[in-house]
Amino acid sequence: MAESTAEEKRRLSFESHIEEYIDKNQDILDDNTNPPNRKGMRRYGRYKINSIPTKLNSKLKQSLNLCSRTKYDLTDVRDGFALGVVKDAHDIEASLSRNFSFFDLQDPQLSIIKEIIEHIKLDIIDFLKVNFKIMNVRAYETSPSCEAGAGPNSPHSDGGFFDGTHKILLYVNGADDNHGTTVVFIEKTGNVISGPPGTYLLFNPKTTRHQGIIPKKHKKILVEITLYPWEDLIIEPICGGVNGIFPLEA
Numbered sequence: 001m002a003e004s005t006a007e008e009k010r011r012l013s014f015e016s017h018i019e020e021y022i023d024k025n026q027d028i029l030d031d032n033t034n035p036p037n038r039k040g041m042r043r044y045g046r047y048k049i050n051s052i053p054t055k056l057n058s059k060l061k062q063s064l065n066l067c068s069r070t071k072y073d074l075t076d077v078r079d080g081f082a083l084g085v086v087k088d089a090h091d092i093e094a095s096l097s098r099n100f101s102f103f104d105l106q107d108p109q110l111s112i113i114k115e116i117i118e119h120i121k122l123d124i125i126d127f128l129k130v131n132f133k134i135m136n137v138r139a140y141e142t143s144p145s146c147e148a149g150a151g152p153n154s155p156h157s158d159g160g161f162f163d164g165t166h167k168i169l170l171y172v173n174g175a176d177d178n179h180g181t182t183v184v185f186i187e188k189t190g191n192v193i194s195g196p197p198g199t200y201l202l203f204n205p206k207t208t209r210h211q212g213i214i215p216k217k218h219k220k221i222l223v224e225i226t227l228y229p230w231e232d233l234i235i236e237p238i239c240g241g242v243n244g245i246f247p248l249e250a
């Protein structure tokens, strides 16, 4: 089907920018998508765990408490953003709506998230070996009653992103059995992320298989920051809506 909509033009413009970037920075992207092990063999998956200061995490938590909630809605995509889930996937929409409560992030939350990114930017650059651009921010809550395997809680690799895309998962209530967490699979080994409130995981969700773990006792609050290696450092957080995953314009 020939598409000549404004959205398609933006997507093509973004893709050509990304392709140009990939051509220029192939070495960095190779390291970020498929890093070598100690013997120089390429293997898939690597990640980093760290945490933000307690005060900053508490400030974020307070602000999220004041935030209104929204159900997963396939049409909730900011203009100019790529869709995460295809338009007619109503069964996925129903499952995500039943099992996850999304925060309707507004300026007060985004400004604290920007403060957090400012605080951890050198840690991210140290991992990526290059600057980065924030592509999207979302936040959602999972309760202990979440259905097994719903949405991101079954083992998966993220689709729909460009190579080199990374995510930060920030565990506002901490990462453990009671508050929920994530397992990242490095080769065949599942590594369970654990840490106090404010712990974050930085990883490539395309090449690192992973699985959300439902909390046993308390609510799991996750802030998900999507970023991409970039020439300049662009840390302005933007939220593309619950079904938006990255902006179509570079």
Ligand SMILES: [Fe+2]
Binding pocket: 152, 156, 157, 158, 205, 210
């Ligand atoms: Fe994922």
